[in-house]
Amino acid sequence: MTSIDARRRITADRRDFNHYRVRCPFCDEVVGPRFVTREHLDVQPSAPYAATVRCPRCREEFEVIFAAGS
């Protein structure tokens, strides 16, 4: 059984995320840049390596970690 904490952190390809091909781990809603509440800019100089997203449907908040090379 997957714990809540494990579901709050997903990994995705940055391009998939930008094109709304990433799904909410709680309700399967499609999410993308429009639903980012916080970007984590503190590691890589250019693109953020992760973002906090709030699902527009179930209102759950979770972290999207962008896979390396994406």
Ligand SMILES: [Zn+2]
């Ligand atoms: Zn959701």
